[in-house]
Amino acid sequence: MTHVPTITLNNGVEIPQLGFGVFQVVPAETRAATLEALEVGYRHIDTAEMYGNEAGVGEAVRDSGIPRDEIFITSKLNNGFHARADALAAFEGTMSALGVDELDLFLIHWPLPAVGDFVETWKAMEEILATGRVRAIGVSNFQAHHLQRLFDETGTVPAVNQIEVHPYLTQDALRAFNHEHGIATEGWSPIAQGTVLHEGILGEIGERVGKTPAQVVLRWHLQRGDIVFPKSVTRSRIEENLDLFDFELTGEDVAAITALNKDERTGPNPDEFNYIP
Numbered sequence: 191m192t193h194v195p196t197i198t199l200n201n202g203v204e205i206p207q208l209g210f211g212v213f214q215v216v217p218a219e220t221r222a223a224t225l226e227a228l229e230v231g232y233r234h235i236d237t238a239e240m241y242g243n244e245a246g247v248g249e250a251v252r253d254s255g256i257p258r259d260e261i262f263i264t265s266k267l268n269n270g271f272h273a274r275a276d277a278l279a280a281f282e283g284t285m286s287a288l289g290v291d292e293l294d295l296f297l298i299h300w301p302l303p304a305v306g307d308f309v310e311t312w313k314a315m316e317e318i319l320a321t322g323r324v325r326a327i328g329v330s331n332f333q334a335h336h337l338q339r340l341f342d343e344t345g346t347v348p349a350v351n352q353i354e355v356h357p358y359l360t361q362d363a364l365r366a367f368n369h370e371h372g373i374a375t376e377g378w379s380p381i382a383q384g385t386v387l388h389e390g391i392l393g394e395i396g397e398r399v400g401k402t403p404a405q406v407v408l409r410w411h412l413q414r415g416d417i418v419f420p421k422s423v424t425r426s427r428i429e430e431n432l433d434l435f436d437f438e439l440t441g442e443d444v445a446a447i448t449a450l451n452k453d454e455r456t457g458p459n460p461d462e463f464n465y466i467p
């Protein structure tokens with residue numbers, strides 16, 4: 191069994207640094223894909239109400255036979271539910287879709303700065319934390335100025351900020367801000383949905399260390415200290431993406447990959463994104 195290191199969050203909860211993401215896994219295939227990931231050795235699953243596939247994740251966790259407390263499950267509050275009462279109800283919906291008594295991590299999916307007040311939403315997240323039914327709460331797609339409002343106006347520092355990070359969007363300023371405030375950075379779309387993999391430097395490093403470009407990029411994230419959960423519905427890639435712990439990149443390799451940065455997003459800019467499904 192692959193040993194995946196853990197990161198200790200700011201409330202003492204431990205999270206596996208590598209997990210399995212299920213964005214764009216269609217609901218009918220989610221149980222099978224998640225079960226494969228669990229069989230291969232992943233013990234951390236990242237889902238969201240927005241993905242419509244929490245039920246498949248829950249089924250896979252139950253059907254795997256792996257004790258519930260050995261699997262770390264994250265889900266996220268969808269965009270239509272930022273008002274306090276809606277957030278509390280949406281959390282109940284997530285728990286019943288997953289079919290779990292306790293969730294490991296619950297995140298505000300997007301700040302939606304023009305829609306409402308995410309500070310109210312964060313206070314609802316604090317209420318949910320106080321029930322003891324979620325082990326940690328955090329945010330996703332928050333910029334530094336959004337986080338600053340939470341620090342100024344509420345009592346809990348998010349355990350996690352899940353943001354887009356990959357070699358074309360290295361996010362060094364926001365990652366440093368998270369770190370300075372004790373917030374763990376999770377990097378979404380860690381291989382930029384495959385678009386970075388043709389970069390020559392990744393092939394060169396991969397040839398030297400005997401790994402694929404995807405493995406080189408995922409290792410780069412891990413050595414930078416971020417938490418990642420690549421998505422794949424392909425068995426060989428699910429295996430490949432976990433096979434990251436028998437090689438190391440040099441400091442020069444890490445710097446060369448970081449130098450690919452062009453501040454280019456694959457997803458929306460959180461300051462401008464106010465979409466409600």
Ligand SMILES: NC(=O)c1ccc[n+]([C@@H]2O[C@H](COP(=O)([O-])OP(=O)(O)OC[C@H]3O[C@@H](n4cnc5c(N)ncnc54)[C@H](OP(=O)(O)O)[C@@H]3O)[C@@H](O)[C@H]2O)c1
Nearest residue numbers: 211212213236378379380381382383404420421422423424
């Ligand atoms: N918080 C947010 O707003 C947010 C936004 C986006 C994503 N996320 C989270 O982050 C997770 C990962 O991001 P993502 O799904 O957008 O993108 P990703 O993990 O960067 O890339 C997934 C894509 O790359 C392909 N792929 C996977 N492993 C590969 C490999 N070893 N070699 C070549 N291609 C490979 C997959 O194809 P196949 O599946 O066909 O194999 C899929 O098309 C999501 O699943 C979700 O949990 C969060």
